[in-house]
Amino acid sequence: MTPFRLLHQSSTCAARCGEITTLHGTISTPVFMPVGTQATVKGVLPEELEALGAQIILGNTYHLFIRPGHELIRSLGGLHAFMHWQRPILTDSGGFQIFSLRELARITEQGAEFRSHLDGSRLFLSPEDAVHVQEALGSDIMMVLDTCIPYPAGRDEAARATALTGRWAARCKKALSGTGQLLFGIVQGGMYPDLRRQAAAELVETGFDGYALGGLSVGEPKELMLEMLEATVPHLPADHPVYLMGVGTPEDLVEGVYHGVDMFDCVMPTRNARNGMLFTSRGRLVIKNARYREDPRPVDEDCSCYTCRHFSRAYLRHLFQSREILASQLNSIHNLHYYCALMAAMRDAIAEDRFGDFRREFYARRETPP
Amino acid sequence: MTPFRLLHQSSTCAARCGEITTLHGTISTPVFMPVGTQATVKGVLPEELEALGAQIILGNTYHLFIRPGHELIRSLGGLHAFMHWQRPILTDSGGFQIFSLRELARITEQGAEFRSHLDGSRLFLSPEDAVHVQEALGSDIMMVLDTCIPYPAGRDEAARATALTGRWAARCKKALSGTGQLLFGIVQGGMYPDLRRQAAAELVETGFDGYALGGLSVGEPKELMLEMLEATVPHLPADHPVYLMGVGTPEDLVEGVYHGVDMFDCVMPTRNARNGMLFTSRGRLVIKNARYREDPRPVDEDCSCYTCRHFSRAYLRHLFQSREILASQLNSIHNLHYYCALMAAMRDAIAEDRFGDFRREFYARRETPP
Numbered sequence: 001m002t003p004f005r006l007l008h009q010s011s012t013c014a015a016r017c018g019e020i021t022t023l024h025g026t027i028s029t030p031v032f033m034p035v036g037t038q039a040t041v042k043g044v045l046p047e048e049l050e051a052l053g054a055q056i057i058l059g060n061t062y063h064l065f066i067r068p069g070h071e072l073i074r075s076l077g078g079l080h081a082f083m084h085w086q087r088p089i090l091t092d093s094g095g096f097q098i099f100s101l102r103e104l105a106r107i108t109e110q111g112a113e114f115r116s117h118l119d120g121s122r123l124f125l126s127p128e129d130a131v132h133v134q135e136a137l138g139s140d141i142m143m144v145l146d147t148c149i150p151y152p153a154g155r156d157e158a159a160r161a162t163a164l165t166g167r168w169a170a171r172c173k174k175a176l177s178g179t180g181q182l183l184f185g186i187v188q189g190g191m192y193p194d195l196r197r198q199a200a201a202e203l204v205e206t207g208f209d210g211y212a213l214g215g216l217s218v219g220e221p222k223e224l225m226l227e228m229l230e231a232t233v234p235h236l237p238a239d240h241p242v243y244l245m246g247v248g249t250p251e252d253l254v255e256g257v258y259h260g261v262d263m264f265d266c267v268m269p270t271r272n273a274r275n276g277m278l279f280t281s282r283g284r285l286v287i288k289n290a291r292y293r294e295d296p297r298p299v300d301e302d303c304s305c306y307t308c309r310h311f312s313r314a315y316l317r318h319l320f321q322s323r324e325i326l327a328s329q330l331n332s333i334h335n336l337h338y339y340c341a342l343m344a345a346m347r348d349a350i351a352e353d354r355f356g357d358f359r360r361e362f363y364a365r366r367e368t369p370p
Numbered sequence: 371m372t373p374f375r376l377l378h379q380s381s382t383c384a385a386r387c388g389e390i391t392t393l394h395g396t397i398s399t400p401v402f403m404p405v406g407t408q409a410t411v412k413g414v415l416p417e418e419l420e421a422l423g424a425q426i427i428l429g430n431t432y433h434l435f436i437r438p439g440h441e442l443i444r445s446l447g448g449l450h451a452f453m454h455w456q457r458p459i460l461t462d463s464g465g466f467q468i469f470s471l472r473e474l475a476r477i478t479e480q481g482a483e484f485r486s487h488l489d490g491s492r493l494f495l496s497p498e499d500a501v502h503v504q505e506a507l508g509s510d511i512m513m514v515l516d517t518c519i520p521y522p523a524g525r526d527e528a529a530r531a532t533a534l535t536g537r538w539a540a541r542c543k544k545a546l547s548g549t550g551q552l553l554f555g556i557v558q559g560g561m562y563p564d565l566r567r568q569a570a571a572e573l574v575e576t577g578f579d580g581y582a583l584g585g586l587s588v589g590e591p592k593e594l595m596l597e598m599l600e601a602t603v604p605h606l607p608a609d610h611p612v613y614l615m616g617v618g619t620p621e622d623l624v625e626g627v628y629h630g631v632d633m634f635d636c637v638m639p640t641r642n643a644r645n646g647m648l649f650t651s652r653g654r655l656v657i658k659n660a661r662y663r664e665d666p667r668p669v670d671e672d673c674s675c676y677t678c679r680h681f682s683r684a685y686l687r688h689l690f691q692s693r694e695i696l697a698s699q700l701n702s703i704h705n706l707h708y709y710c711a712l713m714a715a716m717r718d719a720i721a722e723d724r725f726g727d728f729r730r731e732f733y734a735r736r737e738t739p740p
Binding site (some may be wrong): 046 | 410663685699
């Protein structure tokens with residue numbers, strides 16, 4: 001049985017609305033997942049996340065495996081209880097972070113050998129381990145352990161890594177303990193459409209609760225990312241959720257939805273918030289800019305977030321210039337609200353079958369700066 | 371007319387309960403004021419401050435004068451609107467911060483010449499300026515510009531600085547524009563009881579809405595601080611609030627109240643929170659300690675704060691070790707709640723005339739570690 005229910009399908013593009021049912025409740029898609037790497041979405045309390053509309057957050061298995069450790073989290077009741085978050089959680093598998101360690105990691109058929117970025121200790125994660133760690137964490141959606149592919153990569157390298165990801169995915173599925181947690185496969189394939197199609201077909205043959213596209217937004221031109229979406233999404237079963245990992249900008253979200261993507265995650269709203277870059281319906285705003293020194297307006301006059309309801313650009317600029325913690329807090333709330341509200345607006349537009357209009361207006365608005 | 375109303379007087383010591391009426395509402399005393407140096411209590415949202423029981427916060431005139439500037443804050447509706455805080459605010463005068471600049475500051479009869487710690491620009495603040503800056507900020511309680519005295523200091527130096535503080539205080543009072551903001555005088559006098567008594571008498575002669583003790587908790591032994599309290603408080607009018615500036619530890623608050631102090635402020639709860647030191651009814655707890663690695667208990671089992679209701683010591687330790695912003699947020703909420711709850715417990719004890727018992731129990735509890 002698939003945990004996904006398709007509710008609306010755009011008549012003019014691949015955009016669609018649906019629901020994913022998990023152990024901790026139902027998620028309306030398309031959805032953006034704020035990133036909570038180390039069992040916290042940086043600078044934001046769980047209740048604030050709920051209030052700004054986050055339906056599900058992402059935790060990073062690699063980080064939690066290294067510190068504080070999945071067994072510690074299990075003994076304290078799982079990740080939900082540990083971090084006081086009652087809604088669904090998706091955990092990645094650690095594959096991307098291990099890949100990012102570069103020379104500190106070695107991939108074999110058996111799994112990934114790597115050194116902790118914290119203390120250099122030698123660690124090992126097999127596909128089975130990745131599942132068992134995520135079972136200990138108690139996330140609602142688990143990801144298979146995958147091998148990532150650098151960009152650019154030759155066809156042989158991409159093909160080898162993609163094939164290994166497929167074998168690991170099958171091992172992950174076999175390792176499941178029947179906890180009711182969902183398991184998603186990851187389509188790799190580099191920038192080779194035929195490898196992507198083939199990987200998708202093999203994963204669908206094995207059978208997962210959802211399918212993710214990995215290895216995109218890794219430095220390639222936007223057009224190439226969209227080409228890979230077009231090459232892959234139509235080959236995934238329409239009755240399963242599609243997740244575009246680690247993506248992206250507001251524009252990426254709109255284009256992803258247009259191409260049929262249901263789920264996204266990215267550090268951009270929170271990381272940019274800490275660096276003073278705010279998202280608005282009219283584009284980006286760099287809060288330290290001198291032009292905001294005396295500006296009594298909210299960041300985005302069309303925004304209903306906590307930050308925009310109560311604070312001026314002048315105050316936010318002051319906090320940022322003064323390196324106050326509250327700058328990170330208020331900016332993160334605003335940016336995450338922007339991302340979640342954008343997804344909600346897309347869900348509404350799809351439900352009313354006006355996603356094409358929505359997309360045109362989204363770009364038209366950006367012609368007037370904030 | 372005095373803005374202070376005495377409600378209860380302990381029958382066994384100088385401890386007392388009262389109310390101070392300000393432009394933004396009434397404060398129950400004895401009270402602790404969280405410090406919001408740069409128009410934010412570091413890491414805590416205004417609504418969180420209200421929820422943890424903060425009745426009034428402190429803003430630092432020196433910092434706000436330098437950045438973003440009092441005229442900017444005035445143009446944005448004053449400090450309350452700027453930082454989205456509706457309850458009372460006390461602003462200091464900048465005297466202590468200018469004093470802390472040491473060789474960057476020069477005190478003359480006219481006022482304080484100093485260089486900005488941010489950009490080295492030359493600035494000047496007269497007693498009249500200090501009032502006008504605080505009027506621009508729109509605080510509820512303003513402090514006179516004072517000259518601080520290092521510890522240790524010779525009698526002549528202390529006498530000169532104390533006399534100048536008295537003359538400046540009179541100039542501050544004359545500079546008032548009739549805004550309804552309260553103005554407190556500051557008793558200096560170094561560690562010389564007779565200078566303190568004399569300074570108190572002179573200030574009372576001039577007449578202020580309340581009286582503060584400055585230049586304490588500056589490195590002197592605790593006994594000396596208490597001696598200065600004993601030498602000063604009885605010489606202040608009982609129908610005016612008494613404020614012990616920049617103090618202190620939980621023990622200092624209990625002893626201050628015992629000696630008749632009504633108001634306190636200190637960076638300790640927030641600064642220590644950011645450094646992982648948590649206050650509990652059984653004493654201090656250093657959260658990074660390995661013994662808390664798997665500890666499922668809240669920081670303080672007797673505490674009802676947001677942090678203690680939802681998070682374990684193990685989680686807080688993980689956040690602190692991971693240098694997460696949320697560590698500062700949750701620790702600050704807990705420590706400020708501890709301080710505010712301690713004051714509330716003292717108010718209750720005084721109202722029921724059992725402050726002596728309260729004080730004994732306060733120390734007895736600390737014999738069992740947290």
